[in-house]
Amino acid sequence: LAEGFEAALPAPMRESAKRARQLVTGNLQGSGTLFEELGFEYIGPINGHDMGQLLPVLRAARARATGPVLIHCCTVKGKGYAHAENSADKYHGVSKFDVESGTQAKSKPNAPSYTKVFGDALTEEAARDPNIVGVTAAMPGGTGIDILADRFPSRVFDVGIAEQHAVTFSAAMAASGLKPFCAIYSTFLQRGYDQVVHDVALQNLPVRFAIDRAGLVGADGATHAGAFDVGYLTALPNMTVMAASDEAELKHMVATAVAHDSGPIAFRYPRGSGNGVEMPERGEVLEIGKGRVLQEGTDVAFLSFGAHLAEVEAAARLLEKDGVSVTIADARFAKPLDIDLIVKLARTHEALITVEQGSRGGFGAMVLHELADCGALDRGLKIRTMTLPDRFIDQASPDEMYADAGMTRFDLYKMAVSLTSSDGKVVPLSKGA
Structure with a gap:
């Protein structure tokens, strides 16, 4: 009955109806696989761990293919290493580990992750x-x-x-x-x-x-x-x-x-361990759109958003050794911004530096937009946004990646020094610092 119905359909619809019936009933009647019905040349399934079988198939596909090819390989995660085979959530990216026990050698943090x-x-x-x-x-x-x-x-x-x-x-x-x-x-x-x-x-x-x-x-x-x-x-x-x-x-x-x-x-929030700060018994509900000031100074203001605050505080200690008075503020919110706090920092400091663990076009851009709208940039404020550079950072340890990105405490220090009035008060760190 269904086949008779298909035969009565216009040609453009006939083949689609036939394929739909075959897929629903499972009766492919000598037709190819689902992938071949979709226009792929299908090869497989093959043992993805058997190089003697896999490599010739790959070579043949490269040499003979005239269209899209789907090679169906069956593999097992961590094949050949029982600890990896039996652990669904580990051994994707690993540090040094003991081969016999499978224990990964990670340094013990002094704070929870x-x-x-x-x-x-x-x-x-x-x-x-x-x-x-x-x-x-x-x-x-x-x-x-x-x-x-x-x-x-x-x-x-x-x-x-x-x-x-x-x-x-x-x-x-x-x-x-x-x-x-x-x-x-x-x-x-x-x-x-x-x-x-x-x-x-x-x-x-x-x-x-x-x-x-x-x-x-x-x-x-x-x-x-x-x-x-x-x-x-x-x-x-x-x-x-x-x-x-x-x-x-x-x-x-x-x-x-x-x-x-x-x-x-x-x-x-980032990957890895926290800073070892004292933990509250219960979290407090923060006022939406309000930041906090951790210390007040008069020369340079750091407005930090997120987990780079510890580096900001380290940079501030370096600056204070050179006699620079530093304000540190934690924005907490990128949206809505604490406009009152941002404008106050801009009007009471010679320089303002925003810091974030993100790309250009993020928190710093939001701050610049608001400062421009309220006219805070009209008086010649020195302002810089420290973000990740406009490129992808190669794999390394987090510290090495942030060094590559120019986001260390020394980079923050140097940026602040470059914005401070050259009245002899600031003596920059040596290039080897």
Whole structure:
């Protein structure tokens, strides 16, 4: 009956109907695979670990292909090394490790990791608020969502490697009255940007974005470097964007995100250990759009956004040895900005330097825009924005990557010196410093 119906269709529709029927019924009647029906030349499946089988296939495909080719290789993660084969979440990028035991030789930090602080803080908040749920895209351990899942398994959703779905799924839950925390690495959230724009920001839904791996991340290299999230999120109406300067601030920002129900909110934090600061028993809800001043000076003001604050403080100590009076402010928010604080810094200091672990077009650009709009640049303020350079940073340790990027305490020091009045007061560090 179906075949008779197909025969009566116009020619352009006949072949499509036939293929649809074959795919639904599984009766391909000598037809090729699904991939061949889509126009690919299909080869496989083959053993991807058998070089004697794999290499000739690759050579033949290169020599004979007249169109797109799909080579179906079957492989096992960590093939040949039991510790890797049996561990789904480890050995993607590794430090030195003991071959027999599989133990990775990592230095013992003197502070908890930002990821663990987030996971613990979120779990504590979830114990008090039953509406909190967690969403991740195949990275429960990498984002700290696994800590929440261990205690409240029914309130955590791992959607697999589908960041777009994770964002839209979170939007739907926010629309229903839940408080979703969508935990995705900075560089992976880029995959769901369309959904962040149309499904979350446009509808002003209170999705909480926990953005791990902000800034340069070391072993994972340029593909995982969280350089762009500040720029692409602050561009969106309705979005609130925060960055934690230390692990205690991260705990405050989790509490702030829980309380913020008037629209989407995001907070970013880096990979690795915190600074060893004293942790609050419970996070405090921060006033939206308000920064804080850590120390006051008169010559140079540093306005830091995020986890580079420790380097800013180290640079300030170097400057103070040379007699330069330094103000240090932690912006906390890139959107909305603390306009009153920024304007005050601009009007009471000879120089203002913004610092962030992100690309050009991010926090510093937001500050420049606001200062220009309010006329604070009209009097000749010396201002610089210290960001990651306009290039990808090669893989190295985080410290080496930030040195390559020109973002060390010595780079901050030199920038401040270059902006300070040349009255003999400042003696720059030697070039070898």
